[in-house]
Amino acid sequence: MYQKRPQSITVTEAIKKMEHYCAYQERCHKDISNKLNTMRLIPEAKEKIILHLLEHNFLNEERYAKSFARGKFRIKKWGKQRIVRELKFRQISEYCIKTALKEIPKDEYLKTFHELAEKKFDAIIEKDIQKKRKKLIDYLLYRGWENQLVFEKARDLSE
Template sequence: MYNRMQQSITVKEATSKMERYCAYQERCHKDIMNKLATMHLIPEAKEKIILHLLEHNFLNEERFAQSFARGKFRIKKWGKQRIIKELKFREISEYNIKTALKEISDKDYLTTFHELAEKKFDKIRESEKNKQRKKLVDYLLYRGWETHLVFEKVNELIPF
């Protein structure tokens, strides 16, 4: 067994790598910090790189939050609660979270919710109403849809 020497990387190389990393897809500060941690740079170098990324608009938290909210809503059909939770986990500010949620129109939000609920309901293979209700409720809440919407829809689809 041998010890591999830690490969050193220059600030210029690290900056170039981080530019490509940010250009590939929107990133948040937390993503950048995690990536920089793998490069074993001194704190001053990390700071310099982050400053460079901010100044050259490679890193923009508001843009990240908006893109994240749009994508998770359109592609994964997440509700606002799940989007908020995930953005908070990424340490995004309340202001940027509010801005991001404005990317989702109320009309699209409700249309998507109803389509998702009805599609899931059609796939539930349970004969017992209570089990059907539980499966549908659990599914919709896990995806981050608001409880009042979930229970109204479940009561509409599976009346008592």
């Protein structure tokens, strides 16, 4: 058995693929770099492709950050700390992170937090109130909710 050599791809073909990749879903620079690395292109070609994507608005870090923050908050019910941590992991700038967090209305944020905490507290099957509180706190902190909110809510629910 011989091993098939990877097909070489032209810059034009790579641009078309990356346009489609970006149009399908918002992407960050890190996603694009990882995808381009799998295509085995020379660094100059990668730069040219990224520049093309930026110029034609296929790649926009601020738009990505806003979309990410809205989605993770509304769908996965993440708190701001978890969203910030994940955006930093994706190498998003501080400016874009701050802008993204403005996408989450404060009243909706608190309402979601209280609903999530109450639902989880009721779902935890634990006789010992201290263990139940600990499980709730661990769950909410993992989800990225602020310490102050979490500890206040845990105290309120376990009284």
